[in-house]
Amino acid sequence: MRALTILAVLVFAASSDGAVAETGDAERGAKVFRQCVSCHQVGEAAKNRVGPHLNGVFGRLAGSVAGFRYSDHMKRASADGLVWTFETLDAFLENPKSLVSATRMSFRGLKKAQDRADILAYLRRYSDKPSDIPESEPTLHLGGPDLDPAVLALQGDPDYGEYLSSECTTCHQADGSSQGIPSITSWPAENFVVAMHAYKQQLRPHPVMQMLAGRLSDEEIAALAAYFGGLD
Amino acid sequence: MQIKRRTFLGTTLVAAASLSAPAALGQARPRVVVVGGGAGGATAARYIAKDSKGEIDVVLIEPTRRYYTCFFSNLYIGGFREMSSIGHGYGKLASDYGVNVVHDYAIGVDRDAKTVTLAGGGSIGYDRLVLSPGIDFKEGSLPGWDLSAQNAMPHAYKAGSQTELLKAQIEAMPVGGTFCMVAPPNPFRCPPGPYERVSMVAHKLKAENPTAKILIVDPKPKFSKQALFEEGWQNYYGGMIEWIGPDFGGDAVEVRPDTMEVVIDGTVEKVDVCNAIPAMKAGHIAALAGVTNDAGWAPVVPASMQSRMDENIYVLGDACHQGDMPKSGFSANSQAKVCAMSIRGALTGSKVFPAKYSNTCWSLIETDDGVKVGATYKATEEKIAKVDGFISQTGEAAGLRKQTYEESLGWYAGITADMFG
Numbered sequence: 001m002r003a004l005t006i007l008a009v010l011v012f013a014a015s016s017d018g019a020v021a022e023t024g025d026a027e028r029g030a031k032v033f034r035q036c037v038s039c040h041q042v043g044e045a046a047k048n049r050v051g052p053h054l055n056g057v058f059g060r061l062a063g064s065v066a067g068f069r070y071s072d073h074m075k076r077a078s079a080d081g082l083v084w085t086f087e088t089l090d091a092f093l094e095n096p097k098s099l100v101s102a103t104r105m106s107f108r109g110l111k112k113a114q115d116r117a118d119i120l121a122y123l124r125r126y127s128d129k130p131s132d133i134p135e136s137e138p139t140l141h142l143g144g145p146d147l148d149p150a151v152l153a154l155q156g157d158p159d160y161g162e163y164l165s166s167e168c169t170t171c172h173q174a175d176g177s178s179q180g181i182p183s184i185t186s187w188p189a190e191n192f193v194v195a196m197h198a199y200k201q202q203l204r205p206h207p208v209m210q211m212l213a214g215r216l217s218d219e220e221i222a223a224l225a226a227y228f229g230g231l232d
Numbered sequence: 233m234q235i236k237r238r239t240f241l242g243t244t245l246v247a248a249a250s251l252s253a254p255a256a257l258g259q260a261r262p263r264v265v266v267v268g269g270g271a272g273g274a275t276a277a278r279y280i281a282k283d284s285k286g287e288i289d290v291v292l293i294e295p296t297r298r299y300y301t302c303f304f305s306n307l308y309i310g311g312f313r314e315m316s317s318i319g320h321g322y323g324k325l326a327s328d329y330g331v332n333v334v335h336d337y338a339i340g341v342d343r344d345a346k347t348v349t350l351a352g353g354g355s356i357g358y359d360r361l362v363l364s365p366g367i368d369f370k371e372g373s374l375p376g377w378d379l380s381a382q383n384a385m386p387h388a389y390k391a392g393s394q395t396e397l398l399k400a401q402i403e404a405m406p407v408g409g410t411f412c413m414v415a416p417p418n419p420f421r422c423p424p425g426p427y428e429r430v431s432m433v434a435h436k437l438k439a440e441n442p443t444a445k446i447l448i449v450d451p452k453p454k455f456s457k458q459a460l461f462e463e464g465w466q467n468y469y470g471g472m473i474e475w476i477g478p479d480f481g482g483d484a485v486e487v488r489p490d491t492m493e494v495v496i497d498g499t500v501e502k503v504d505v506c507n508a509i510p511a512m513k514a515g516h517i518a519a520l521a522g523v524t525n526d527a528g529w530a531p532v533v534p535a536s537m538q539s540r541m542d543e544n545i546y547v548l549g550d551a552c553h554q555g556d557m558p559k560s561g562f563s564a565n566s567q568a569k570v571c572a573m574s575i576r577g578a579l580t581g582s583k584v585f586p587a588k589y590s591n592t593c594w595s596l597i598e599t600d601d602g603v604k605v606g607a608t609y610k611a612t613e614e615k616i617a618k619v620d621g622f623i624s625q626t627g628e629a630a631g632l633r634k635q636t637y638e639e640s641l642g643w644y645a646g647i648t649a650d651m652f653g
Contacts, residue, residue, distance in 0.1 A: 076635065078631065079629075079631045079632050079634070079635035080632070080635070081629075081632060160585075163573065163583075163585050164585075164588075166279065166569040166650075167566070167569070167588060167590060169646065169649075169650050170562060170565050170566065170590075170643070170646060170647050170650055171592075171639075171642060171643045171646040171647070172646060173645065173646050173649050174649070174650075175649070177645070178642065179641055179642045179645045180638040180639050180640070180641040180642025180643070180645070181639055181642030181643060181645075181646060207604075207606070207622040208592055208604070208606055208622070210622075211590075211606065211607070211608055211620050211621070211622055212590060212608065214620060215588075215608055215619065215620065
């Protein structure tokens with residue numbers, strides 16, 4: 001739970017580009033990628049540095065580069081079966097916390113869909129599966145978690161959230177302790193909302209959470225975020 | 233949101249003094265009596281007390297002072313948990329939430345007078361009664377077995393001394409001996425439970441008595457998570473476990489506790505340990521209250537968990553007949569919250585939201601190899617109906633299975649905190 005308070009200070013980028021299809025430009029992507037190189041290497045002789053190397057990232061199980069020490073949250077996403085596809089990488093680049101809550105990748109995210117599409121087109125050059133080369137599969141932006149700004153702006157009712165929370169507290173402890181199941185108290189509301197929508201849209205891979213989030217309305221997610229955000 | 237002890241010092245004394253007077257007379261707070269302190273009853277008592285903030289007097293009747301959860305009791309057999317780690321007391325329900333915990337047996341319900349009779353002699357009036365008594369066994373359902381035989385052939389389907397007995401018997405098996413499980417017919421508590429238990433027994437025997445055999449005699453043609461268990465049994469315990477379904481006489485079984493024999497469709501098998509799990513029915517108090525059907529279960533209204541036979545009585549968990557939810561601790565906990573909300577609405581006018589139910593069941597097959605199945609449910613007129621679900625897949629990666637197991641440990645910590653505070 002303490003680690004999560006760190007999240008609060010990280011600037012958060014909301015998705016607002018809509019679901020417009022974007023085609024990536026790898027040459028431009030190489031330039032956009034410059035903001036990543038202090039942590040990530042890609043290409044011949046790329047090594048793990050602050051972040052893992054990015055060769056072959058497409059189609060790879062998250063958190064699976066040999067020799068790299070991942071955060072517990074990235075390990076969890078990996079065990080849940082998060083695979084890096086265009087869609088999941090796009091969501092991760094837009095806001096890393098939306099997919100992996102306490103990832104060590106302290107990057108505020110790329111707001112522009114075109115920037116993400118360009119970087120991904122560039123990274124595809126270093127992914128060796130034939131289906132990953134740009135010509136065989138257009139680097140289309142399919143969006144996600146695709147959130148209307150109005151959804152993010154919803155003010156949740158914490159009393160309603162308290163009622164709904166009883167479904168969560170069968171597994172997640174209300175006092176914030178975590179043993180095998182993550183703490184969900186004291187999260188900034190935006191992180192909570194985006195994470196829940198990422199489950200609802202099946203970008204985050206956990207089956208229990210996909211199922212439970214899948215039947216929550218926008219208002220219910222906002223109410224839960226308001227309630228759990230107020231617990232410490 | 234915890235209610236502090238101080239809030240309750242006065243009110244609890246008042247409640248204790250007026251136990252035999254029906255609260256409906258108007259001079260006291262409305263009273264809810266909860267019978268059974270397991271996943272359904274303890275959760276209901278805690279939520280009603282917590283959320284009514286003192287407006288409702290909650291009495292919990294539970295005979296045992298320490299409650300051992302059935303869930304995770306198989307892990308005790310397998311050596312993954314200590315018995316003490318699955319035992320829970322009721323102290324916090326009393327001190328932090330003001331629940332009046334009465335350690336006694338409920339032996340009768342007078343629905344007209346709205347009172348519950350206790351084995352210890354007294355009776356307690358109620359405005360609403362919650363029955364969450366778990367299961368009892370159907371007499372005569374397994375020829376040759378009755379409660380007098382439960383030491384020779386333990387069911388171990390109510391956790392505690394029976395579970396310890398079964399484990400001790402497994403440890404005392406002769407080298408190369410035979411462990412036999414007579415599995416129960418549907419419907420029964422914890423659908424994957426018998427098969428997780430077999431996995432845990434196999435895990436133990438593999439280390440301690442590797443030439444031993446396990447025989448499952450099963451009246452059902454299929455069982456929960458079957459593909460997952462069969463895959464695990466093949467991978468880890470190849471050749472040790474034999475499953476005899478109804479096609480091979482699994483539905484025509486008789487036991488002879490005196491001679492430790494199991495007769496399967498006329499063929500006598502000599503066994504060393506027999507875990508006999510008879511057919512089940514709602515805990516007996518539900519029948520005494522007159523809220524059970526011919527099959528022995530208590531039908532309930534899906535939107536509220538109210539008995540279909542008495543609107544002042546609610547029935548939770550394994551004892552109720554509700555529709556698609558499995559009889560599990562998770563289900564009982566989920567149902568208890570809907571019940572608590574409905575009762576508060578009826579007694580204090582608090583807001584009642586639409587019922588939502590969910591369930592997930594984790595099972596351990598071998599060290600760090602956990603699987604799960606789960607679903608969400610909604611209330612229809614007719615029943616609690618399944619909406620959506622998932623199940624672990626065969627062939628999953630070891631890392632995912634390990635995480636599923638670790639998740640089950642987290643769930644155990646979560647649900648027991650949700651039940652007992």
